Amino acid sequence: VQLQASGGGLVQAGGSLRLSCAASGRTSSNNGMGWFRQAPGKEREFVAAISWRGVSTRYADSVKGRFTISRDNSKNTMYLQMNSLKPEDSAVYYCTTARTPVAASSLSDYNYWGQGTQVTVSS
Numbered sequence: 001v002q003l004q005a006s007g008g009g010l011v012q013a014g015g016s017l018r019l020s021c022a023a024s025g026r027t028s029s030n031n032g033m034g035w036f037r038q039a040p041g042k043e044r045e046f047v048a049a050i051s052w053r054g055v056s057t058r059y060a061d062s063v064k065g066r067f068t069i070s071r072d073n074s075k076n077t078m079y080l081q082m083n084s085l086k087p088e089d090s091a092v093y094y095c096t097t098a099r100t101p102v103a104a105s106s107l108s109d110y111n112y113w114g115q116g117t118q119v120t121v122s123s
Contacts, residue, residue: 009118018079021095033096038092050070050071093118095114097111097112098111
C-alpha cells in the first residue's frame with residue numbers, strides 16, 4: 001500500500017487547509033485510516049481517525065471542533081479539513097492505514113504510512 005499526502009502549506013492563524021491522502025497499490029476499503037502529526041523535537045501524535053465505512057470518527061482533544069476527517073472509498077482517498085488553525089498546529093502531517101476497520105488512535109494500530117505534508121501556521 002502506498003499513501004500520498006498532499007495539501008499542506010503556509011497559512012495564517014485562523015485560516016483553513018484541506019489535506020488529502022490518496023491510497024494506491026493493494027488497498028482495501030476495509031481498514032480504518034488516520035492522521036498523525038509530528039512537530040520538531042516532539043513525538044508523533046494522534047490527530048484524527050475514521051472507520052472503514054466512515055461512520056465512526058475520533059479526534060484528539062486539541063483539534064476537536066476545528067478539524068473534520070472524511071473519506072471517499074470510491075476514490076481511495078481520505079481528507080482532513082482543518083479550520084481555525086493555530087500556530088501550535090504546525091507540524092508534518094502523516095496519513096496512515098489501520099490494521100483494523102475501526103477508528104483507532106494508537107500508533108501501534110497503524111501499519112502503512114505516507115511521506116507526510118508540512119503544515120505551517122503563522123501567528
